[in-house]
Amino acid sequence: MDRLRSLLTKNELQGFTVVELMITLVIGSFISAGILLALTSQNQSYIVQGQVAEMQQNLRGGILLIQKEMRLAGYDPEGAGCSGFTSATPTSAVFDMDSDRDGTCETYTYSYIQGTREIQRIFSDPANPSTASTSIVADNIDGVEFLYILGDGTPETTTPSNPADVEAVRITLLSRAKQPDRHFTNSTNYFPASCPQPASPALPDDSCVAGTVWDFDGVVDNKNSFDDNYRRRLLFSMVQCRNLKLGI
Numbered sequence: 001m002d003r004l005r006s007l008l009t010k011n012e013l014q015g016f017t018v019v020e021l022m023i024t025l026v027i028g029s030f031i032s033a034g035i036l037l038a039l040t041s042q043n044q045s046y047i048v049q050g051q052v053a054e055m056q057q058n059l060r061g062g063i064l065l066i067q068k069e070m071r072l073a074g075y076d077p078e079g080a081g082c083s084g085f086t087s088a089t090p091t092s093a094v095f096d097m098d099s100d101r102d103g104t105c106e107t108y109t110y111s112y113i114q115g116t117r118e119i120q121r122i123f124s125d126p127a128n129p130s131t132a133s134t135s136i137v138a139d140n141i142d143g144v145e146f147l148y149i150l151g152d153g154t155p156e157t158t159t160p161s162n163p164a165d166v167e168a169v170r171i172t173l174l175s176r177a178k179q180p181d182r183h184f185t186n187s188t189n190y191f192p193a194s195c196p197q198p199a200s201p202a203l204p205d206d207s208c209v210a211g212t213v214w215d216f217d218g219v220v221d222n223k224n225s226f227d228d229n230y231r232r233r234l235l236f237s238m239v240q241c242r243n244l245k246l247g248i
Contacts, residue, residue: 055140063235065137071242074243078098078101081105085166086164120137142176142190144172146171147170167241168238174235186229190234
């Protein structure tokens with residue numbers, strides 16, 4: 001009986017061998033690595049989804065306001081003499097309307113500030129100077145273009161000689177994420193509506209954006225990409241001005 005008790009005690013004290021411990025550690029390491037990889041992947045996916053949602057919200061908020069007000073350009077129910085567009089450039093548009101029907105034309109200005117990558121809105125009403133305001137309607141914008149459709153039958157242009165002829169506007173906006181993603185490289189070529197590109201496999205033609213805010217690399221080299229770590233979204237929108245005769 002004492003010999004049996006001695007053998008049992010010896011076996012109980014023996015425990016795991018070094019080989020068994022090493023196998024356990026290796027298996028545990030693989031399991032931990034798998035869990036960590038899954039968590040990292042989920043976290044990265046969450047970040048990407050957040051960036052995409054943020055860009056879409058930024059674009060949507062900016063373009064909806066521009067569309068709403070630009071669509072009413074020239075609205076003049078009281079015969080105040082509102083003329084619609086009074087200034088039209090590739091990156092800014094100025095138009096008027098009598099939205100409150102008080103016989104006075106209010107002025108709306110949308111312009112792109114390249115240095116801060118923002119779209120600025122300026123509102124003024126001669127009848128109510130206290131309502132004048134300046135605000136930012138969209139930020140983190142890498143590119144803006146206003147392409148004007150004229151009622152005199154001339155081709156679309158970003159620089160109409162007579163802004164009063166503008167009857168519709170094609171808007172191109174390029175939005176950028178606030179933060180870079182080191183796991184992502186953006187090599188996409190971006191072009192505005194005024195610069196249509198040939199079908200693949202032909203190389204992009206970036207000569208049409210040379211010297212503009214859409215010239216992202218500063219050279220004519222058959223590409224127009226940033227080659228950085230920021231995600232971007234490109235948006236095209238058509239605004240038909242309801243109160244101006246549309247000749248298309």
